Amino acid sequence: MSRIITRRRFLLGATMTASALGLAGCDALVENDRTKSVLKIAEGFSMKTQRFLLGDDALAREFTEADISPTFRANGTSMPDNARYIDWMNQRFSGWKLEVGGLVDKPMQLSLAELKALPARTQITRHDCVEGWSAIGKWTGVPLGALLQAAGLKPEARYIVFHCADEYEKTLDGSGWYYESIDLVDAFHPQTILAHTMNGRDLEVAHGAPLRLRVERQLGYKQAKYLTGIEAVADLGQLYGGNGGFWEDRGYEWYAGI
Amino acid sequence: MATTDAGMTSGGTLFYRHGLLVRLSHWVNVLCMTVLLYSGLQIFNAHPALYWGQYGADDDPSFISMEAEQEGNALKGVTRIGGLTLDTTGILGVSNVGGEAAVRGFPNWLTLPSYQDLASGRRWHFFFAWLFVINGFSYLAYGFISRHFRRDLLPAAGELQPSHLGREIVSHARLRFPKGAEARHYNTLQKLAYVAVIFVLLPLMIGTGLTMSPGFNAVAPWLLDLFGGRQSARTLHFLTAFSLVAFVAVHVAMVLVSGVFNNLRSMITGYYDIGQGGKS
Numbered sequence: 001m002s003r004i005i006t007r008r009r010f011l012l013g014a015t016m017t018a019s020a021l022g023l024a025g026c027d028a029l030v031e032n033d034r035t036k037s038v039l040k041i042a043e044g045f046s047m048k049t050q051r052f053l054l055g056d057d058a059l060a061r062e063f064t065e066a067d068i069s070p071t072f073r074a075n076g077t078s079m080p081d082n083a084r085y086i087d088w089m090n091q092r093f094s095g096w097k098l099e100v101g102g103l104v105d106k107p108m109q110l111s112l113a114e115l116k117a118l119p120a121r122t123q124i125t126r127h128d129c130v131e132g133w134s135a136i137g138k139w140t141g142v143p144l145g146a147l148l149q150a151a152g153l154k155p156e157a158r159y160i161v162f163h164c165a166d167e168y169e170k171t172l173d174g175s176g177w178y179y180e181s182i183d184l185v186d187a188f189h190p191q192t193i194l195a196h197t198m199n200g201r202d203l204e205v206a207h208g209a210p211l212r213l214r215v216e217r218q219l220g221y222k223q224a225k226y227l228t229g230i231e232a233v234a235d236l237g238q239l240y241g242g243n244g245g246f247w248e249d250r251g252y253e254w255y256a257g258i
Numbered sequence: 259m260a261t262t263d264a265g266m267t268s269g270g271t272l273f274y275r276h277g278l279l280v281r282l283s284h285w286v287n288v289l290c291m292t293v294l295l296y297s298g299l300q301i302f303n304a305h306p307a308l309y310w311g312q313y314g315a316d317d318d319p320s321f322i323s324m325e326a327e328q329e330g331n332a333l334k335g336v337t338r339i340g341g342l343t344l345d346t347t348g349i350l351g352v353s354n355v356g357g358e359a360a361v362r363g364f365p366n367w368l369t370l371p372s373y374q375d376l377a378s379g380r381r382w383h384f385f386f387a388w389l390f391v392i393n394g395f396s397y398l399a400y401g402f403i404s405r406h407f408r409r410d411l412l413p414a415a416g417e418l419q420p421s422h423l424g425r426e427i428v429s430h431a432r433l434r435f436p437k438g439a440e441a442r443h444y445n446t447l448q449k450l451a452y453v454a455v456i457f458v459l460l461p462l463m464i465g466t467g468l469t470m471s472p473g474f475n476a477v478a479p480w481l482l483d484l485f486g487g488r489q490s491a492r493t494l495h496f497l498t499a500f501s502l503v504a505f506v507a508v509h510v511a512m513v514l515v516s517g518v519f520n521n522l523r524s525m526i527t528g529y530y531d532i533g534q535g536g537k538s
Binding site for chain 1: 296301302304305307309312313314315316317318366367370371372373375376377378380381382384385387388470471472473474475476477479482488489492
């Protein structure tokens with residue numbers, strides 16, 4: 001009898017020790033830089049395969065009014081707390097302007113009224129957060145491709161960077177400002193719009209007022225809110241952490257199609 | 259199963275049971291499914307609730323959720339399944355991290371990495387998903403070309419008769435396993451289980467996984483219709499994963515009770531000892 005208990009105790013102890021060692025071992029492996037760079041190979045595979053299968057213009061599913069989520073969860077920043085943004089908000093964004101610059105022939109500054117006067121596209125699409133939840137909303141906005149055509153991209157431009165008015169993570173070096181980037185395939189996709197209207201009303205502050213990006217074939221963190229500027233660049237290495245976006249600098253994939 | 263006898267040993271007859279590609283893909287699968295499960299639970303923990311339909315977030319009705327509730331000074335783990343509410347403190351919803359109660363769907367010993375890190379979980383999940391898919395396709399190609407599926411996994415005429423199945427279930431329940439000539443092929447329950455895993459559960463796993471990808475939705479919008487929406491696909495992905503865990507549990511139990519050494523040898527070297535014919 002006592003032998004059995006001893007053996008059970010031994011086995012239990014051994015299992016717990018092994019699983020504790022296993023956990024520590026796994027975490028050490030996860031944090032290893034070599035491991036990270038090997039695992040990153042899959043991101044390239046996923047992007048290349050999806051792009052190959054997608055072609056450039058395959059559309060994300062569009063839904064009907066009946067499918068719209070009763071509550072659209074607001075994630076990330078829901079109220080930017082810097083003085084410049086609060087001023088804009090208090091003046092109902094009359095003083096706000098979107099800057100279009102970088103590698104373009106004609107840099108522009110557009111007010112919200114000017115953006116709203118441009119030809120728009122309306123789409124009812126699903127927003128997928130990287131965390132796993134989804135919500136469906138109706139968005140109206142200016143096709144990004146049309147705006148870039150008006151500004152005239154220089155031949156060396158390869159990415160479009162979106163600058164935002166929210167400092168999602170307060171840091172001493174200012175590296176916590178939200179930003180995002182997409183390549184020209186996504187920038188000129190027909191469903192890629194700068195949305196100023198959501199579910200038939202002006203975009204709410206929690207959802208990125210006065211203007212946010214919708215790039216429908218990618219995950220939620222690509223849909224930058226509180227846009228202040230659009231910049232055409234040749235490469236992403238010079239910006240912030242060099243990975244092309246706020247969350248990308250914190251370990252997430254730049255290509256967020258999966 | 260090839261039908262060459264390697265000769266007699268002291269224990270019985272060694273028989274070449276598993277081809278090289280079957281053995282190799284089996285062990286690659288063990289590795290992939292282990293990492294996929296643990297990293298998958300890490301990803302699930304970023305939003306530990308499941309919904310049905312095209313959309314689903316906090317305010318929408320979920321049919322499974324793992325939450326934390328404040329009860330006095332303590333955190334209480336609450337799991338809701340439909341109308342049922344369970345206190346799962348310590349395991350689901352709230353569990354121990356470094357000596358303190360923490361808000362977590364699944365506990366840290368079930369996730370990769372052990373701490374909450376969605377970005378890492380995704381990186382591991384997608385790398386091993388690719389490996390798993392490549393491994394699966396090579397196995398499928400081999401299975402069809404070498405006639406492994408037809409010869410070894412397709413139930414033979416008569417095997418699906420209720421009387422035959424009944425007899426197999428009874429002998430299985432009594433843990434009496436075939437020896438000799440009968441052990442040269444899988445029994446019907448094995449065949450059905452393997453066919454269900456290879457041709458139903460694993461494709462369902464990959465299909466529902468791809469349906470969660472907004473990029474792949476644009477490639478194959480019919481997947482959204484097939485699985486009833488993005489959130490339904492996520493739920494099915496999760497339920498299928500647990501069906502696979504249940505299969506593995508039974509599979510490993512069967513390996514243990516029907517002869518660990520013999521089974522492991524056959525899955526490593528290919529040779530299985532069928533014992534002395536007809537003595538059981």
